[in-house]
C-alpha cells in the first residue's frame with residue numbers, strides 16, 4: 001500500500017544539515033541549523049539544567065502519567081515567565097506540551113475547532129515549519145507582508161494595510177520576539193499600531209514565542225506578548241523551552257490560552273485537554289520537570305538567567321563584529337542592519353547562486369533563503385573577517 005504515498009524530500013534545513021555532515025573540509029562553517037552554539041561551536045547542557053537533572057534523578061519516585069495537561073506547577077511557572085508576575089491569571093490557562101511545535105499544533109486544532117472559517121495570517125517570510133504544522137491542523141492560511149530584504153527592516157505599513165483588510169474573527173500569527181528567519185522585530189510603537197488594527201478589525205493574536213531571552217532580555221522580550229494580553233480580549237501563545245533552556249531534544253513547551261473571562265478560559269483548556277488526549281495523550285515529563293525545578297528554585301533560576309543572559313550578550317556582540325567586518329570588506333553599510341536585529345537569526349540579502357557558491361567554494365552553509373544562525377559565526381576575528389571577505393567576493 002505504501003506505493004500510493006507521494007515521494008517526499010527532506011526539508012531544506014535537514015538537507016543542509018546532512019550535506020554539512022558529509023562535507024570533509026576541516027574549515028567548513030555551519031550557519032544553517034537553528035540551535036544555539038557557544039564559542040567552541042558546542043550546544044552544551046545549561047548548568048542549572050544539569051543541576052536540576054541531578055536532583056530529579058535523586059528524588060523522582062514515580063514514572064506514573066502526568067495527565068494530558070502536564071504539571072500544574074510547570075504551567076503556572078510558564079504563565080509567569082511569558083506573561084509576567086502581574087498577569088491576570090483568572091483568564092489564563094496553560095498546558096505543558098512537547099515543544100513549541102507541539103504548542104503550535106494543539107493550539108491550531110483548538111482554533112480551527114472554535115472557528116473553522118477563520119483564516120490564520122502568517123508573516124511573509126515566517127519559520128517554514130509554521131506552514132505544515134498549521135496546515136496539518138486544518139487551518140486556512142494566508143500571509144501578510146513583513147520584511148524588506150534590502151533594508152533588513154519590517155515593512156510595517158504594508159503589514160498594517162493587509163491586516164486592516166482581514167475578516168473579522170481571523171487569527172494573526174505573530175512572532176513574540178526574535179523573528180525567525182529575519183531577526184527583524186517590530187518596535188513598541190509599531191506593535192501598538194498592530195494591536196490597534198487587530199482591535200478594530202476583531203482579529204485574534206496567535207503568538208509564537210520560541211526565543212524569549214535571546215533578543216533584549218528575558219523580561220524585555222516578553223513586552224509584546226504582555227502588551228497584547230492587556231490590549232486584546234483573547235489570545236493564544238505557543239511558548240518553547242527548547243532554546244532558552246537548551247532543552248531541544250526533551251520537547252518542552254507551553255500552550256497558553258487567554259480567555260475573555262474565567263469560564264471561557266476553562267472551556268478552552270478542557271477542549272485543549274481533549275485534543276491532546278486524542279493526539280499524544282500526555283506530554284513527556286523529563287524536560288518540563290527540569291524547567292519547573294529551575295524556575296521554582298531561586299538559586300537555580302538566578303543561575304539560569306545569568307547563563308541565558310551571557311548567551312544573549314554573546315550573540316549581540318557577534319552581530320556587531322560581523323556587521324563591522326562586512327562594512328569593511330564590502331565598503332558599504334548594506335549589512336549594518338545585522339547589528340541591530342534580534343535573536344539567533346538574520347537574513348542576508350544573497351541570491352541562491354551566491355549561497356551555493358559560498359557552500360561549494362568556501363564550505364559556508366547558509367539556508368537557501370539567506371538565513372544565518374548568528375550563534376554559529378566564528379568567534380575568532382580572523383575567521384570572521386575571512387567569512388566577510390568570502391561574502392564580499394560573491395556579491
Ligand SMILES: Cc1ncc(COP(=O)(O)O)c(C=O)c1O
Nearest residue numbers: 034099100101127180210240242
Ligand atoms: C519560530 C519558531 N517557533 C517554534 C519553534 C519550535 O521549537 P520546538 O518545537 O523545538 O520547541 C521554532 C524552532 O525552531 C521556531 O523557530
